[in-house]
Amino acid sequence: AQKVTQAQTEISVVEKEDVTLDCVYETRDTTYYLFWYKQPPSGELVFLIRRNSFDEQNEISGRYSWNFQKSTSSFNFTITASQVVDSAVYFCALSEAIGNAGGTSYGKLTFGQGTILTVHP
Amino acid sequence: DAGITQSPRHKVTETGTPVTLRCHQTENHRYMYWYRQDPGHGLRLIHYSYGVKDTDKGEVSDGYSVSRSKTEDFLLTLESATSSQTSVYFCAIMSRGSTDTQYFGPGTRLTVL
Numbered sequence: 230a231q232k233v234t235q236a237q238t239e240i241s242v243v244e245k246e247d248v249t250l251d252c253v254y255e256t257r258d259t260t261y262y263l264f265w266y267k268q269p270p271s272g273e274l275v276f277l278i279r280r281n282s283f284d285e286q287n288e289i290s291g292r293y294s295w296n297f298q299k300s301t302s303s304f305n306f307t308i309t310a311s312q313v314v315d316s317a318v319y320f321c322a323l324s325e326a327i328g329n330a331g332g333t334s335y336g337k338l339t340f341g342q343g344t345i346l347t348v349h350p
Numbered sequence: 351d352a353g354i355t356q357s358p359r360h361k362v363t364e365t366g367t368p369v370t371l372r373c374h375q376t377e378n379h380r381y382m383y384w385y386r387q388d389p390g391h392g393l394r395l396i397h398y399s400y401g402v403k404d405t406d407k408g409e410v411s412d413g414y415s416v417s418r419s420k421t422e423d424f425l426l427t428l429e430s431a432t433s434s435q436t437s438v439y440f441c442a443i444m445s446r447g448s449t450d451t452q453y454f455g456p457g458t459r460l461t462v463l
Contacts, residue, residue: 233392262450274393274440274454320392327381327450335400336381336444337408338452340392 231256233323235341242311243349250306250344252321258282260326263297263304264338268318280304311348318343353377354455356441362461369428371458373441375421381444382424383452384408384416386437393440399424431462 232255242248254263265277278288280297288295292309308315321341353376363369373382381400385393385408395408397416405416413435417425428435441455 235392264451266454272438273456276451276453279451322393324450324452327444327446335398335406336450336452337383337395337398338385338393338442340385340394342390342392 231258231261231323231325231339233321233339233341235319235321235344237344238342239345239347241347241349244312245310246348247307247309248311248346248348250308250319250321250346252304252306252341254302254304254321254323256323256325258325262324262326264322264324265295265304265306266320266322268320268343270317274320277306308346311346313348313350316346316348318345354441354443354453356439356455356458358458359456360459362463363431364463365432366430369431369460369462371426371439371441371460373424373426373455375424375443377443378421379443379445380421381446382418383442383444384414384424384426385440385442385454386410386435387440387457388437396426396439428460431460433462436460436462 234253261282263280267275294307296305320343322338324336324338327336355374357372383398384396387393394410396414399405399418415427439458442452
């Protein structure tokens with residue numbers, strides 16, 4: 230069974246601080262995808278990034294960066310120079326690749342519990 | 351914008367009544383999903399669909415049923431609502447191709463009194 234753990238329930242920082250959100254996952258699949266979603270106070274779920282299990286390159290998008298390490302089964306998310314608008318709940322998620330398990334995998338997502346990030350002015 | 355709408359957006363109902371939530375998509379996606387969000391649990395999969403009339407159970411399917419009679423609509427039914435089904439319900443579609451990414455609807459907040 231797949232499992233995603235976000236050990237940090239809540240994080241509070243002051244604007245301009247850097248913050249890292251941790252994500253550890255478990256899976257027996259060799260092909261899988263990792264995701265981060267953002268849920269701002271308005272409630273919608275916003276897709277941030279998808280990572281293929283074969284691609285361990287780190288990724289940077291503006292102030293956001295992601296560190297994927299298969300050796301430690303981690304997919305951590307760092308926000309550099311945090312801003313008040315970054316305040317949200319962040320979810321890490323894991324899915325099987327469609328076609329895994331003899332074609333019976335349907336890309337179902339397993340989510341972590343979420344990390345509430347509060348950025349104070 | 352993945353063209354996903356959910357209705358109703360908010361609903362208050364009483365224990366024992368049937369409730370149907372609708373997810374509608376406009377982009378002909380094959381795969382659709384229903385999740386519920388509860389504090390401390392993140393989102394959990396209720397049911398999913400991999401085509402018209404093709405559905406299966408997820409992690410927390412007890413008390414729920416689904417139907418998909420046409421590509422664009424995926425219905426979630428609570429046959430007899432209970433207070434434990436008070437939650438926020440999200441529908442998602444899978445965008446295939448190079449991304450295989452799920453995009454979510456705006457959510458439905460359901461309160462069962």
